[in-house]
Amino acid sequence: MKLHFDDDVEHFRAEFAAFLDEHLPPDADTLERPRSVSHLPEWARRWQRLMFDHGWLLPQQPPEFGGRNASMLQHFVYLEELNRRRIYHSFNPQGVDIVAASLLSFGTEEQKERWAVPVLRAAMTASLGMSEPGAGSDLASLRTRAVRDGDHFVVNGQKVWTSGAHDADFLLTFVRTDPDAPRHKGISTLIIPTDSRGLTCRPMGSIVGLDDMDLNEVFFDDVRVPVENLVGPLNAGWTVANKSLGHERSMLWLSYADRLENLIADFTPTTPLEQDRYATSVIDHYALRLMGSAALARAARGEDDAAGLSVLKLLGSEAEQSLAEVALESSGPQGLIHPANSGPYAPLNLDHYFGSRFERYARSFSSTIAGGTSEIQRNIIAQRILGLPRGGGM
Incomplete structure (x- = not known):
């Protein structure tokens, strides 16, 4: 089965294909392998910045965020072209497609400029802190706590299966801020820098070998996070999570x-x-x-x-x-x-x-x-x- 699209969509596809033909880096320049989904060798940073500067990183976004206000069908043929050539637009896919996209949807203007744009321009990388030992597919069961203390939240708990956390600059982290609320109502979303005091990332090997150290356990021991790092309204993390996963799904x-x-x-x-x-x-x-x-x-x-x-x-x-x-x-x-x-x-x-x-x-x-x-x-x-x-x- 082959889909046929209107002329404007096919023109969009042809324009992107021409960009790739002209700008794909030579194989010899891309031999250093990223060690995780949040580690970017210099060649990968250059590639992502090039995509951003030409509006091909997140085509559905406006130009200031690495896009060109593309329609959904234009975005689809963009993904088709990437898949056909079997290449990535970014080697920090969670950071770009989920974390940064979520900040563009729910973040303040300051959060967009301080956190989202640097991720999109490959100056920073980000990972997603969702799953916990007792809360994998059931995010509503998460137990990592964030307690308000003046102008900070104090975070305690653990995440697991956090891809690339040890190489990321920050985590978009889902925490429980109201333990007395119904399970889906007491969750909030915080930006937590990985160099925060009390935050520990412990990489672990996968079934394909110990050289594949992408997954992490992440521990929070009285980690202080500025209130300004709250993404979206307090206790509205379930809405942020669904939108975040929607970007992925x-x-x-x-x-x-x-x-x-x-x-x-x-x-x-x-x-x-x-x-x-x-x-x-x-x-x-x-x-x-x-x-x-x-x-x-x-x-x-x-x-x-x-x-x-x-x-x-x-x-x-x-x-x-x-x-x-x-x-x-x-x-x-x-x-x-x-x-x-x-x-x-x-x-x-x-x-x-x-x-x-x-x-x-x-x-x-x-x-x-x-x-x-x-x-x-x-x-x-x-x-x-x-x-x-x-x-x-x-």
Whole structure:
């Protein structure tokens, strides 16, 4: 299936493609690998600043924030072009697409200039402090406390799975400011610099190896945060969180479709079982593209379809994981070889980060967890689309 857009949208795509043709850095200039999603080598900073200065970093934003007031459909073809070429617009994606975008939506003018613009211009990096040991997909269960003390909040608690926190300049952190309020009503959002006294980041390895130190435990021990670092109204953090994740989820299906398409292109089935699972993946890919395009049309009309996005998230993440598994099984020991060990590669290209078939399979588990687990998506679908009752025992 191929979508066709109006002339203004296709002109926008062509303009962006021409920019990439002219400005993509040579492979030899991009060989230093970012060590986390909040670490930017100098070449990555230069690339992001170039994107910002030409209005291609966040196209839907106004020029002063790295955009060109693009429409939703223009933004979609921009993402398509990035995915087609398999490149990043920023190597601090959480900082740009979630943290800075959230500050532009909820922050004061001072917060936008002090925190958001430096992240967009790659002068700073940022990470997202949401998940806790007892509050992963259920953000409303968070227990990290922030108590007002004069012109500061005093923060105590712990976050976990905080990507890139040890390399970030600050965290957009969700804390409980009213323990007596209903779970969704007593949460606030704070900007917390990572060099704050009492804040400790503890990087930890992942399933793909100890050299992949992106995830962190973050501990807050009487961390004092100026009241001016409160983002949005006090106790309105649930609204900020939903908007923050909305920045991530609205077109997330396109990333799943792209990764699934590349897994399909990289895998040749040989046994009947592999052929069957391969055919299922191809069907899933077409279904994901079709349903995602319908969701895009609804969003372009201004319709809210959060439950529909859960369907796309569930289908895309689980289809990716299924095909990554069969591709790994079919490859034998060769599945452990990283592209960096088998020929030239460039970190600007996303294939560098997907790595070996083992790494792709291992990382596919995060797709069914991050941004809301598959179990959470099924609950949303059951309640909001199928109309089934909430919870209940046997």
